[in-house]
Amino acid sequence: MSRLETRLKVFGAAVELIAEQGYSATTVEAIAERAGVAKGTVFYNFGSKEGLFAALLEHSIAKLADALAESAGQGGSGLESLDAVVLGQLRFFAEHGPFARVLLAEMWRTAWQDAVAQLRAKALGVYADVLRRAAANGEIRADLDVETAATAVFGMVLTVSIERRAIYPERPLEETHATLVELLHGRVR
Incomplete structure (x- = not known):
């Protein structure tokens, strides 16, 4: 999977979770799980939840x-x-x-x-x-x-x-x- 494809999967998971439960309640772990990537992949691509x-x-x-x-x-x-x-x-x-x-x-x-x-x-x-x-x-x-x-x-x-x-x-x-x-x-x- 390319870096762009990974970022798009993470974006999709993040927007769904944030829409469902709010920014504060959404964790990087939950985003990574929904996107089907490792938590470290999220941090590698975005640095932090705020960066994401x-x-x-x-x-x-x-x-x-x-x-x-x-x-x-x-x-x-x-x-x-x-x-x-x-x-x-x-x-x-x-x-x-x-x-x-x-x-x-x-x-x-x-x-x-x-x-x-x-x-x-x-x-x-x-x-x-x-x-x-x-x-x-x-x-x-x-x-x-x-x-x-x-x-x-x-x-x-x-x-x-x-x-x-x-x-x-x-x-x-x-x-x-x-x-x-x-x-x-x-x-x-």
Whole structure:
């Protein structure tokens, strides 16, 4: 197994366990066991539990930002791009549900401020860029605070993604997306 494959297995085990029981209750031993690797392999690759979590956040946020940026490119107008980014985020969290729970529950601690900054710059930055473009095109209010709006939209979609997975897993993703888009369009215009 390559080093990258090992890291990805450890990331998968770590995000599942942290989503299930929280960061504090999750041990390196449990992560190693779930990943099917030796405890020393985790320490060799990440140095510590904190190093592992920081690397997990960096890796996962980069994947999320890439997915959002790819989605943004699928829309024509600013609002179409916003709709595409919302759908991209819903799809990402449908596929990576444990990471959504980790983001909501664990990431906002002061110890992870670098990860929060990365999330703001990369993932929320996609939303802010799309909203700026929509404002410049006259599709939404020109006076909209796009930074706050980007955070609000991201948080709304994150929360709805977790609820959909936990309570309404049979609800079609497209139905959830349509509701979110209707709410957004009504507020940003």
